[in-house]
Amino acid sequence: MSRESELRNNVYDAIQAYCDEQHNFSFNAEKPVVRLHEPTFGADEINAAVDCMLSTHVTMGKKVKAFEREFSDAFGWRHGVMNNSGSSANLLAIAVLANPLTEDALKPGDEVIVPALSWSTTVWPLIQCGLIPVIVDIDPDTLNIDPNEIERAIGPKTRGVMPVHIYGNPCDMEALIEICQRKNLVLIEDCCEALGAYYDGSAVGTFGRVGTFSFYYSHHMTTLEGGICVTNDTGLAESMRILRAHGWIRETENKQVWLDKYPDVDERFLFVNVGYNLRATELQGAMGSVQLPKLAGFVDIRRKNAEWFRRELSQVENFFEFQAETPKGYHSYFGFPMKVAIGAPFDVKALRENLEKNGIETRPIICGNIALQPAMALYEHRTVGNLAHATDVMNRGFSFGNHQAIDADARNYILEKIANFVRHVS
Ligand SMILES: Cc1ncc(COP(=O)(O)O)c(C=O)c1O
Structure with missing residues (x-):
């Protein structure tokens, strides 16, 4: 073994x-804490990063490129362009669609429809690129954008729809897709909360021209930190690499x-164009390659937990409303969101x-009504x-953690605390 390999193995072994x-991120009944999230990474990912x-x-190179390929192949997209965050991915997606070198580019003052229940950096890139956000209800x-509200919102300046x-x-x-085709609107999917989600058997991301994901x-x-833009459009992917x-x-x-030109x-x-610096590092690419094969397993745990929470919590009186799964959708449960029913005694x-x-972390559902x-x-x-409806989510909604480290003990603890609270106040 070379001296280099020997030294490196020592580092790896120490990290392991x-x-x-x-x-140890599993639930501990003696010190009960249920966080909104626990790390999905361990020694393998840390070692991959340390190796870089x-x-x-x-700096961005082979590892990022390899991850872009693996990620795209895993879901059936032609191209992935990795960034330093999901917000950067959203910025890059909008910037490229509004770039003069893009065919049929969005122009300053054009409108893009977004759901009222969205993240801040779903909307900010539109503003940053001189576009006008049009906010519609869910x-x-x-809890997703209401297609009827999109129809209602379309005006002479409307050029795009960006669902979350x-x-x-x-x-x-x-x-x-039907609305966008009929009205000639560009569709951009913000999938930053939807890693591992499918619609009608296809991964979300490229139902439109470009989709974005976050690896926060x-x-x-x-x-x-990290994100990626995905697209089946080769020209758009190349422009994104430039921007x-x-x-x-x-x-x-x-x-x-370009060299010929x-x-x-x-x-x-x-x-050859304007641009930003939204690049990912090699450490991020290397970690992504180690994480990716684990994703489906993590999503599976989230889905099973969600099913359990929905079933058990619906037996705690009738005080909660749960997010309905979209027909044909495969939900990947970023967390477990719910609303306190109108008329509940709390x-x-x-x-x-x-x-x-009681040590159970909670949060609002995204940023509530962004307007x-x-x-x-x-x-x-x-x-x-x-x-x-979006305001209602802001006023009555919340979520708690539903992640890969939530096990039966953690689930039972959450259920017990909610049931105790309800019993006490009703
Ligand atoms: C819908 C949505 N879009 C964009 C983002 C931004 O991603 P990031 O935190 O990686 O910048 C988030 C963050 O969670 C999000 O929920």
């Missing part, structure tokens, strides 16, 4: 030993096109406080109708 001894550091190949059962698969519950893609620490699988990195051709797959500029430093705040007091967030008042946008 540390994780074996120090990382030891090799000193840390279906109160699935809320908590991994796929949107009604059949209806969305708390998601179904992680690269710590992702300074407007540079360095990471393009077909450099020759601009033979007088140093080919190593040829900039409000969501009291319940959340009680759960938190009610203060930032929206600073920028031009349009709202359609009163967005009552």
